[in-house]
Amino acid sequence: MHFDYQIPDPLPWMQIAGPLAAAEDALARLDERLAKSPIRDGWIARTHFAEACASLWLEGELVHLDDLVLHDAGMDVRAPTHELTRAHAVLRTRRRIAEAKPDWALSAAGLAGLRGRGEQGDRQAERGNRNEEEGEAPGPEDEDSDADTGEAFRVAPTDDRLADVFAAVDAAIAQADRALAGENNGRRQPQSERDPLVYDLDWDEDERLDAWRAVVDQTRNLPPALAAAIAADAWRALEPLQHSPWLGRLLSAALLRARGKARSHLPCLHDGLKAIPRERRRPPEAASRLAVLLEAIAAAAAAGLKDHDRWLTARTLLARKLDGRRSTSRLPALLDYVLTRPVVSAGMIAEELKVTPRAAQDMVAELGLREATGRGRYRAWGIL
Numbered sequence: 237m238h239f240d241y242q243i244p245d246p247l248p249w250m251q252i253a254g255p256l257a258a259a260e261d262a263l264a265r266l267d268e269r270l271a272k273s274p275i276r277d278g279w280i281a282r283t284h285f286a287e288a289c290a291s292l293w294l295e296g297e298l299v300h301l302d303d304l305v306l307h308d309a310g311m312d313v314r315a316p317t318h319e320l321t322r323a324h325a326v327l328r329t330r331r332r333i334a335e336a337k338p339d340w341a342l343s344a345a346g347l348a349g350l351r352g353r354g355e356q357g358d359r360q361a362e363r364g365n366r367n368e369e370e371g372e373a374p375g376p377e378d379e380d381s382d383a384d385t386g387e388a389f390r391v392a393p394t395d396d397r398l399a400d401v402f403a404a405v406d407a408a409i410a411q412a413d414r415a416l417a418g419e420n421n422g423r424r425q426p427q428s429e430r431d432p433l434v435y436d437l438d439w440d441e442d443e444r445l446d447a448w449r450a451v452v453d454q455t456r457n458l459p460p461a462l463a464a465a466i467a468a469d470a471w472r473a474l475e476p477l478q479h480s481p482w483l484g485r486l487l488s489a490a491l492l493r494a495r496g497k498a499r500s501h502l503p504c505l506h507d508g509l510k511a512i513p514r515e516r517r518r519p520p521e522a523a524s525r526l527a528v529l530l531e532a533i534a535a536a537a538a539a540g541l542k543d544h545d546r547w548l549t550a551r552t553l554l555a556r557k558l559d560g561r562r563s564t565s566r567l568p569a570l571l572d573y574v575l576t577r578p579v580v581s582a583g584m585i586a587e588e589l590k591v592t593p594r595a596a597q598d599m600v601a602e603l604g605l606r607e608a609t610g611r612g613r614y615r616a617w618g619i620l
Contacts, residue, residue, distance in 0.1 A: 241451050241470040248523035252462065255530035259461040262537035263497050269544060270500040275551055278575030279544050280334065283504055285578050288327035290506035291482040292319055299323040302579045302609055302616050309584045313614040326482055333490050334502045341490035342452065347445065350487075351477065444476040448484075452491065460497035464488040465529035468505065469522070482506065492533075501540075505529075508536025550619045551575060554603060566591060570599050579608045579616035 270276045285304055292299045297319040304323050307316050316324075329350060333341045340346040451470040455463035471484025485505040492498045509517060509532040519525055551571065558567055566589050573588050574580050585596035605617035 240447060241473050243454060243466055244522050251523045252527050252530060255527045256459060256462055259530045259533040260459060262534040263461065263503065266537040266541045267498050267500045269541060273544065275548055275575055276500060280501055281576040282578055284327055284330050287330055287504050287506050288323045290510050291326045292323050294506060294509055305577055305579050306581060311581060311583050330486055333486055339494045341487055342494055350483065441476055444474050448474050448476050460492050460495035461530060461533055464491045465526045467491050468529055469525050503533060504536040504540060505532055507539065508532035511535040547575065547619055557603060567599060567603055570603060574605060574619055579618035581616045
């Protein structure tokens with residue numbers, strides 16, 4: 237079977253020129269602001285979580301942001317749901333793309349790795365020649381091993397028998413998480429081994445993916461934002477990978493980064509699409525779909541700029557409380573850490589800063605962070 241996607245010819249410039257200009261300008265403003273921002277790394281880390289939740293929201297699934305943060309830290313307050321595990325898979329994939337070289341995700345090695353077919357050489361290509369002690373590129377099979385293996389189940393190194401038991405439990409939990417995320421030991425199941433009730437065994441992923449890459453190649457001379465919109469629309473139409481519509485938008489964001497339009501961040505297309513009314517999100521005409529995607533890019537950049545300015549203002553106000561502190565105070569480290577997560581719990585702070593949970597709660601009160609959950613137990617705080 238032949239798969240094809242036709243870029244509108246001629247392009248409907250009258251319909252897309254305005255949204256295109258707005259998207260290009262908004263992206264440029266946000267990227268310039270982030271390039272010299274003191275909270276750039278924190279902004280990027282926080283938007284990864286928001287994007288993962290937004291990707292499930294667009295599919296009609298609700299994943300709470302605080303649940304995803306706690307799951308990522310291995311400190312779940314309840315058994316993780318299937319939706320939460322899928323959101324965590326999106327989170328890991330987005331981190332992997334953001335931490336790699338700008339053109340890695342769209343390369344043959346990058347696409348193989350993101351599909352779960354990449355071997356050790358793919359991960360080395362992603363991270364360059366980084367030595368083994370610094371770790372490999374985070375992927376669905378190995379990123380955040382502390383989180384996936386249940387960091388909360390630590391035991392004293394003197395009890396080897398208990399350590400072996402808990403190690404086996406941790407491995408089982410990690411395997412279950414990967415299975416829920418649609419993985420099998422870090423790799424996608426072969427086509428012949430997939431459940432026919434879940435997967436279409438006649439689905440030719442390789443041919444569909446080749447057709448999508450051919451469309452991307454045709455956009456080389458188009459403006460970056462328009463090229464990203466076409467790539468996202470083509471992924472929706474061709475569906476190269478079953479049950480992974482979110483990956484196309486992540487690759488479109490990677491395209492903006494590879495084309496130099498977003499050098500300092502990975503755009504948030506899922507979050508931008510949330511701002512588009514549902515009835516306008518999937519129009520039947522190709523021109524209208526491209527216009528909507530361009531509007532989503534502009535909306536995401538505008539929202540990202542507002543979030544950046546709000547978080548920077550909050551950081552400035554909280555930093556005033558650090559004046560006159562001892563040089564050994566852990567409050568500056570707490571402020572830096574809380575900027576990298578939408579919410580933090582006492583356990584997360586204790587783990588990051590190497591203090592007791594009681595000391596973590598005292599530091600939170602001293603810094604004046606806002607409680608975000610409204611719960612009496614398993615509370616979390618953050619800069620909202």
